[in-house]
Amino acid sequence: xxxxxxxxxxxxxxxxxxxxxxxxxxxxxxxxxxxxxxxxxxxxxxxxxxxxxxxxxxxxxxxxxxxxxxxxxxxxxxxxxxxxxxxxxxxxxxxxxxxxxxxxxxxxxxxxxxxxxxxxxxxxxxxxxxxxxxxxxxxxxxxxxxxxxxxxxxxxxxxxxxxxxxxxxxxxxxxxxxxxxxxxxxxxxxxxxxxxxxxxxxxxxxxxxxxxxxxxxxxxxxxxxxxxxxxxxxxxxxxxxxxxxxxxxxxxxxxxxxx
Ligand code: NAD
Numbered sequence: 001x002x003x004x005x006x007x008x009x010x011x012x013x014x015x016x017x018x019x020x021x022x023x024x025x026x027x028x029x030x031x032x033x034x035x036x037x038x039x040x041x042x043x044x045x046x047x048x049x050x051x052x053x054x055x056x057x058x059x060x061x062x063x064x065x066x067x068x069x070x071x072x073x074x075x076x077x078x079x080x081x082x083x084x085x086x087x088x089x090x091x092x093x094x095x096x097x098x099x100x101x102x103x104x105x106x107x108x109x110x111x112x113x114x115x116x117x118x119x120x121x122x123x124x125x126x127x128x129x130x131x132x133x134x135x136x137x138x139x140x141x142x143x144x145x146x147x148x149x150x151x152x153x154x155x156x157x158x159x160x161x162x163x164x165x166x167x168x169x170x171x172x173x174x175x176x177x178x179x180x181x182x183x184x185x186x187x188x189x190x191x192x193x194x195x196x197x198x199x200x201x202x203x204x205x206x207x208x209x210x211x212x213x214x215x216x217x218x219x220x221x222x223x224x225x226x227x228x229x230x231x232x233x234x235x236x237x238x239x240x241x242x243x244x245x246x247x248x249x250x251x252x253x254x255x256x257x258x259x
Contacts, residue, residue, distance in 0.1 A: 001239055002027030005080040007073065009063060010090025012036040014189030016137060017044070018227035019087055022235045024052035032058045034090060037242045049116045055080060055127050063116035064108055065092045073123035082127040086237050088117035088161075089139040093191050095150045095198035109153035114160040121168055125177070126135065134177035135238040139230075142218075143184050162249045169247030178246035179202060180236040180237045185253030186215040187225045223256035 003033045006023045012034030024030050032045060042057055049056040057079045061072035076083055076092060092112050094105040117138050130135025140231040144158030162181050169179040186192060192215070199214050200207040216222060246253055251257050 001085070001235075004028045004084040004149040004238075005076070005082060005083075005237070006087065007033070007076045007120070007124075008087040008089055009029045009033045009116065010139075011070075011087075012041055012044070012079045014191065015184065015187055015227045015230045017086070018231035019089065019234050021048055021051075022228070022231040022242035023085065023087075023238065024048045024054050024056060026154040026235060028053060028085060029051070029055040029080045030057075031072075031080060032056065033061055033063070035062075035070060036184070051237050058112070063120075064111040067116065067121045068114050069119040070116075070123055073120055077127065082131060083124050083197055084133060085126070085135045085137075086120055086124045087137045087234055087238075088120055090116060091139065091141075091152070091191060093154050093195055093204055095195050097150055097202060102153055106152045106153045110157050110160075113154065113157035116163070117161060117164060118237070121164075124171065125168075129172065129175050129179050129194075132134065133175040134172070134175075135242075136165075136168065136177070137234045137237050138162075138179070138181045139234075140165070140181040142185050142251065144183055144249060145251070145257050148158070150199075153222065165249065166247045173246055176241065178237070180242075180245060180247070181249040181258070182230060182233050182237070183249050183251045183253060184217050184230045185225050185251070187227050187230060187254040188229055189227060219254035219256045221253060225252060 006028040011020040013031040045056045059072040061068040140161040141158040142161045165181040199210045
């Protein structure tokens with residue numbers, strides 16, 4: 001995948017950052033996106049560029065806003081050239097009982113976790129169709145496949161991501177473009193760290209037992225999924241070797257969805 005141009009959303013931390021490193025390491029020019037300290041993000045971009053020898057640019061687009069999602073895709077094409085690989089990975093979480101779930105959090109989670117992928121895919125497809133090659137990978141979740149309490153917006157959005165993935169996959173299958181989802185189990189990143197206190201509140205568990213009881217006990221492997229393992233699965237789906245895999249939702253979940 002040398003010299004492919006890739007946009008990875010939500011790549012300033014966690015799974016997205018590991019994916020940006022992996023794709024750049026395989027020779028892709030990459031656009032990072034997400035929030036964080038600007039000096040630290042600039043340092044990350046310079047580090048990845050120095051290690052990979054590829055071009056690394058950054059967009060601070062807020063993907064809860066469709067206009068910013070569209071502008072990010074235009075900026076990526078202007079900076080790197082036509083986009084070959086799109087990884088929709090930005091995500092946010094909010095944990096609360098359904099009857100108390102804040103309306104504004106519902107709107108935010110649907111916007112970032114689902115609608116942003118609609119807008120970026122829509123923007124990316126014309127150039128992919130013209131060049132008859134494209135790879136789209138959406139980071140869904142095990143919670144795109146099964147339910148969980150206290151996460152109605154996240155579970156709905158991630159199920160929606162898998163539906164969007166299948167629909168796009170069928171539509172572009174004759175154009176050299178694949179569209180897949182990865183479904184991680186628990187990966188210890190800021191999105192999980194931030195919900196420990198919320199989980200303790202809704203479940204009544206002490207905070208120090210949340211990680212084991214709410215997350216690890218669901219995974220037969222009993223270990224957290226390293227972000228690099230999700231990144232490796234995403235990178236494989238972006239390779240030429242994965243041309244026949246499309247419309248799939250691939251668990252990277254330590255067996256979470258087997259029971
Ligand atoms: P993370 O919090 O480290 O990463 C989230 C990224 O999204 C960050 O770069 C953040 O800045 C960015 N982001 C958040 N809101 C944004 C917005 N409005 N606009 C642009 N960027 C925004 O968490 P992560 O675990 O690396 O999450 C990455 C993806 O993996 C998410 O879609 C998440 O739902 C999914 N996921 C994570 C786990 C897990 O256990 N960590 C499990 C399954 C799925």
